[in-house]
Amino acid sequence: MTLTALDWLDTWERSQTLPLPLRPCALLAPLMPGGQAAAEQLPLGWRDRQLLQLHAALFGPALPATVACPACNERLEITLDCHALQIDAPSEAPRELSVQWQGERISYRLPDSRDLAALQHETDTQAAQSRLLQRCAPAAITLPDLAREEIAAAMAQADPQAATLLDLQCPNCAEQWDELFDIGVYLDDALGQWSERLLDQVHVLAQAYGWSETQILALSPNRRARYLARVLS
Numbered sequence: 434m435t436l437t438a439l440d441w442l443d444t445w446e447r448s449q450t451l452p453l454p455l456r457p458c459a460l461l462a463p464l465m466p467g468g469q470a471a472a473e474q475l476p477l478g479w480r481d482r483q484l485l486q487l488h489a490a491l492f493g494p495a496l497p498a499t500v501a502c503p504a505c506n507e508r509l510e511i512t513l514d515c516h517a518l519q520i521d522a523p524s525e526a527p528r529e530l531s532v533q534w535q536g537e538r539i540s541y542r543l544p545d546s547r548d549l550a551a552l553q554h555e556t557d558t559q560a561a562q563s564r565l566l567q568r569c570a571p572a573a574i575t576l577p578d579l580a581r582e583e584i585a586a587a588m589a590q591a592d593p594q595a596a597t598l599l600d601l602q603c604p605n606c607a608e609q610w611d612e613l614f615d616i617g618v619y620l621d622d623a624l625g626q627w628s629e630r631l632l633d634q635v636h637v638l639a640q641a642y643g644w645s646e647t648q649i650l651a652l653s654p655n656r657r658a659r660y661l662a663r664v665l666s
């Protein structure tokens with residue numbers, strides 16, 4: 434399915450009305466047969482692989498970013514790659530997984546965006562962990578800590594793409610650290626900036642030629658750029 438510039442403007446605007454954890458799902462919703470609900474129920478790694486592919490399709494595979502060294506505050510310019518960040522996995526996400534605990538089979542499912550939304554106001558990490566486990570592995574509530582830790586570890590292992598950790602080193606002070614990279618936040622931001630630039634173009638062309646927004650957005654990007662060059666020259 435090909436979405437027009439107007440579709441993406443609408444899609445991004447709609448995403449901004451949602452709670453933060455659900456916004457990346459709104460970007461995938463128009464591309465998925467099950468829409469927003471299906472996107473919200475994708476395990477996080479399966480969601481993020483699709484977001485990486487979407488970024489590559491919309492803006493190319495390069496992900497330029499700036500991070501600050503936690504030790505000396507030096508700003509590092511890095512460029513990540515949508516393809517390199519993707520961890521291989523079956524295209525269909527597993528519906529239900531399980532671990533064995535003392536001869537018993539404990540079922541669990543992988544966390545999705547709805548789980549993140551349910552936990553978004555939980556500031557205590559331990560409490561958040563516990564609630565997440567309650568949602569994804571209800572049978573584990575009565576189990577000892579060791580069993581719960583095992584399920585949490587199995588969960589992380591079954592969906593390594595759910596947390597993309599960058600292994601970074603500061604060229605200034607040699608500090609090494611792990612930085613979490615969130616393609617959901619990144620793509621949301623990239624689309625936001627793109628939509629601002631597009632509205633700037635519409636604004637200038639509408640003023641110069643009296644065309645409507647629909648007419649201007651119907652122009653190819655190349656044609657828009659050539660008219661803009663004439664107005665701004």
Ligand SMILES: [Zn+2]
Pocket residue numbers: 502503504505506507603604605606607608
């Ligand atoms: Zn440093």
